[in-house]
Each structure stands twice: as structure tokens, then as C-alpha cells.
Amino acid sequence: GAVVSQHPSRVICKSGTSVKIECRSLDFQATTMFWYRQFPKQSLMLMATSNEGSKATYEQGVEKDKFLINHASLTLSTLTVTSAHPEDSSFYICSATFRGRTYEQYFGPGTRLTVT
Amino acid sequence: GENVEQHPSTLSVQEGDSAVIKCTYSDSASNYFPWYKQELGKRPQLIIDIRSNVGEKKDQRIAVTLNKTAKHFSLHITETQPEDSAVYFCAATNGNQFYFGTGTSLTVIP
Numbered sequence: 001g002a003v004v005s006q007h008p009s010r011v012i013c014k015s016g017t018s019v020k021i022e023c024r025s026l027d028f029q030a031t032t033m034f035w036y037r038q039f040p041k042q043s044l045m046l047m048a049t050s051n052e053g054s055k056a057t058y059e060q061g062v063e064k065d066k067f068l069i070n071h072a073s074l075t076l077s078t079l080t081v082t083s084a085h086p087e088d089s090s091f092y093i094c095s096a097t098f099r100g101r102t103y104e105q106y107f108g109p110g111t112r113l114t115v116t
Numbered sequence: 117g118e119n120v121e122q123h124p125s126t127l128s129v130q131e132g133d134s135a136v137i138k139c140t141y142s143d144s145a146s147n148y149f150p151w152y153k154q155e156l157g158k159r160p161q162l163i164i165d166i167r168s169n170v171g172e173k174k175d176q177r178i179a180v181t182l183n184k185t186a187k188h189f190s191l192h193i194t195e196t197q198p199e200d201s202a203v204y205f206c207a208a209t210n211g212n213q214f215y216f217g218t219g220t221s222l223t224v225i226p
Binding site: 034041042043044045046049091093095102103105107108109110112 | 122148150157158159160161162165203205209211212213214215216217218219221
């Protein structure tokens, strides 16, 4: 099946710094990528939907200036957490769908972000 | 937008017993309902799904039922095994965004 990778798998950063997380579809062209945030023992909360070449659509309550999403190509989307604070510590997961099979969502392995 | 509710939040069963997890959704435009299993610190894995034109689907020990009129769908796991212990999420989508339930932490007691 289709494979989605994320990098890094874990990152620890200091408060006030920015962190970039990459999401790549390895063997298919992803028309849409989704970014989720997951707190311990909680559900996946959709943060934004990203289509290649267009601006991301953010869910209500998600600060677009804080969580910058770039979908520069059909195989790469990036999430940058700007001026990170301890409350941004979470598990961030991306997923991708591709043309003609928009009901099949392929998840990345997730990135554990810890802000100290 | 869509609102997906899931119950129970935690579920403990004896090995060999059945487990049932229920979800409701609000948007009648949703037409695809997947179920995911997620182990701690790992990505969700699709275990079964159902489309709105089907009432029931079964895959070995796992089955899903859908009641479109009532807007609810359920996951049934029979003959549970310790390796079934995980968090299970339901989801609903109309082919655009996916909306997830709040999750059920299933523990199968040997």
C-alpha cells in the first residue's frame, strides 16, 4: 500500500523556537494532505487540510500564523510550529489521500514534539 | 460541519468475549465510515470500513454495522484477544475532510 513518512519522529525544542515537520508521500502523488494533532489518550484533531499549490484550509480555532503549512509539491507538505510553547507539545500526524481515491487516507508515523 | 461522537471511552473485556463500540454522526452528507486501531505512539491503522450504501460488513472477527437513518454505526469485535488491546477510532467523511470520534481504549484481559 501507499506509504507516508514523517520527519523527524521526535523533536525537543526550547520555548520560543520554531520547528518544522515534514510529511512525504513516498510512492504516490498526494492531492491532499491533512495535519492532525493528538494529545495523550485523546482523538485526532484535524488542524488543517492542505492541497498542492494552494493555501491550507485551517479548522476553526487553529492559528494559521502559528502553524504554518506549506504544500509545495504533490509529495511534500510541511508544518512549521512557530514560536513554540510548552502547550504546543503534542503528537502531530499527517495523512494523505490521492486522486481518485480520496476515501483512502494514509497516515504518517507521527512526530512527537516536546517544547521545554 | 460534521460531529462524530463515540462511546464508550474505555472498555474492558475478558479474552474471548465480544466488544462493541458505537459512533454517531451528524452530517447526512457523510458517506464513508472507517474504523482505525491505534497502538500507543503509532499511526492509526485502518481495520474495517463501510460505505453508506451498505448496512453491514464483516471481516473475520471484526464487523461494522451502519444505520443511515439513525446516523449511527458500530464496530463489533468477537472472540477478543489480548492483541486487540488498543485505542479504536471511528471516523466519518464525505470524501473531503475526515472527522474522528473521541476514541475508545479497549483492554482485553487474558
